[in-house]
Amino acid sequence: MAKVLLKGCEAIGEAAVRAGALRYFAYPITPQSEVAEYLVRRMPEVGGVFLQAESEVAASNMIFGAASTGERVFTTSSSPGISLMSEALSYIAAAELPCVFVNVVRNGPGLGGILPSQGDYLQATRGGGHGDYKLLVLAPSTVQETVEHIMLAFELADQYRNPIMVMADGLIGQMMEPVDFSAAPKPNPPDKSSWATTGAKGRKPHLIKTLFLSPQLGEEHNRKLAAKYDKMRANEVRYEAYNLDEPRKVVMVAFGTTARVCKTAVDALKKEGIEIGLFRPITLFPYPYKPLRDIAERNEMRHLLVVEMNMGQMIEDVRLATSDRKPITFYGRQGGIVPSPEEVVEEIRKLL
Amino acid sequence: MACKIIFDRPESMTETITHYCPGCTHGVIHRLVAEILDELGLRERAVGVAPVGCSVLAYNYFNCDFLEAAHGRAPAFATGLKRTRPDLIIFTYQGDGDLASIGIAEIIHAANRGEKFTTIFVNNAIYGMTGGQMAPTTLPGQVTTTSPFGRDVANVGYPMRMRELLSALRTPAYIARVAVHTPRHIIEAKKAVRKAFTYQNEGRCFSMVEFLSTCPTNWGMTPVEATQWVQDNMVPYFPLGELKTPEEEQDAD
């Protein structure tokens, strides 16, 4: 199939449909209400379900209920809505149910604004809800990659029986780019009959719960979850190294839309004969600590520049990755302002 | 001949030009509340609680203290305020998404506890601010961006009548529904607002005035068509008038 021009939000909806996720529950919030507005028409065509919930608390708990049947289910929201979904995320992770949450991040905290931001990095990677749980977090930087991540997210959700978060931002949600669905894998969900609550006909009843009153059982459950997160750390790290085939004096670290801006900065400086590297984490959890450490430990590497659309969140992971052995400078914008390539180039010049 | 000013901006309103779309009746409702705050001499004790919705910026237009609540939570904010400082005059100003969808638990419990604040509930049958999605009050068959084929009551239920729902609670309260699409309706509406704030000022009961309001932008109508639509479609489904007053004898059970 040829490429089609789609708004990020529509692409998110279509990608989910093509991944076989035909149950969608959501509550409107800018800048991602277009996902619902797309799916309210699309779902009936494919025999799917869209329901507008009364709140994000309800939408996310509808996801919990729907996921327990083993069907592929998902919701989308934006920052203040995701805060309300944190309760469900903690419960769903504890109950080990596969599902996908998409956060089209806007600027905060509080009501903030509707413009793009990356201010939910720590919420997504450290858990906004309570308890020892982790989300696997994917951070696309183009509409095409968002589509790929949505499809991958459903595979990973099934594989790990864990909620997966795709973290985009308002710009990705609102802009249009060509999307190619031709490489989309055929959805191939595993058999979930060993745990799904679909009626106990001819088998023992299944129970999905998160209450562990016995300390021993509670700890055992947490160990099981931790082992799963370790497996993600071992197998699911994804990143892109741009212009890093050779050691660079200055390496930028950025994800999502910001990484795209940084790429343009790398290209602009290349034209002047200045070579800068860019390291782009694609999974925010599990974070690519080791690959980043390897790059930072090259002798030639003098300085890291972390660029984010927040006041400095991922920088904590960069410091963990590099154990503060090389100087790190931070450049961030907030309030819905996306850093421009020119600003990033200026920041790099200061370091050269 | 000396000129006499017979119409002026209420002291409880600022001079800021509102951001509301042409023909939107949020502005009329703001003015009625401001006039009553003036007439009852409440402005200096008044604290408003803004919702999340088109009227989130209400604080730019009211010349009194204001807070901005999280989406739907204004009645909880107001409860906290009033229980801490019962001498203050507290009002929430909320849309239908804010009050009847995400914040329905807060409003029901505040009303049921008989919290002594006033809620101005602006029912325009749609989510204005986010671009026209279906609200709990969207009428059967009404087209919105999330009900593009018209609200299907078999799938999502009937529009919620919040005046009726809250009036069913046993706790005494003042609950009325008014409209502002004609001058006659505006005069009636003002009487209800006056009563609501008076009951609060006397420490009597929870009070809510539900306004039928227009959203020409998201209804896809001219302002004139929108006022006609209120009369033809909203008023029949959402009957006007008081449904509950604290004077009523409560049914014993």
Add this chain to the structure above:
Amino acid sequence: MQIEVKFAGFGGQGIMSAGKFLAEAGLEEGKEVVWIPSYGPEMRGGTAYCTVVVSEQPIGSPIINNPTHLVVMNRPSLEKFAPTIQPNGIIIINSSLIPITSERTDVTEILIPCNQIAIELNNTRGANMVALGAYVACSKVVSLEVLEKIIRQEFAKKPKFIEGNVAALKRGAEVASQEMEKAK
């Protein structure tokens, strides 16, 4: 080569769809494209703008502070964006509603009375297509034929709008070509 064009005007002038049609045409020609809307709070204030990037290479930053080209449909947009355009760029001005020029000497500036032309064509809402046709004639970012094809596709469900919009597009291109000749 990367072309970045900002379309700007009042909400309701068809700014967003003019940009979208251009992006569709670029895609049809096998180029890389991005369409970036303004969706901030200023939308309520009445201004609308979008930026379209058309390139032979994968497109990096979707944030474009200094576009190469500008198409403006109202005066506030000209005042706001004209200073940001790159030297040697193109500015198309809707002279029906904009009585001034950018006063820049380092760009090609073409004045097109878009609303007047649309009215002459009996298509009062077609000023955006006049501007789009004019812009494509000046910039040659995509071919007019492909753009026409896109318009026919986009309005397939509302066929009564097709011919009027195609006529507006072509007329805009014609007038712009004449203006370019004069400027030489």
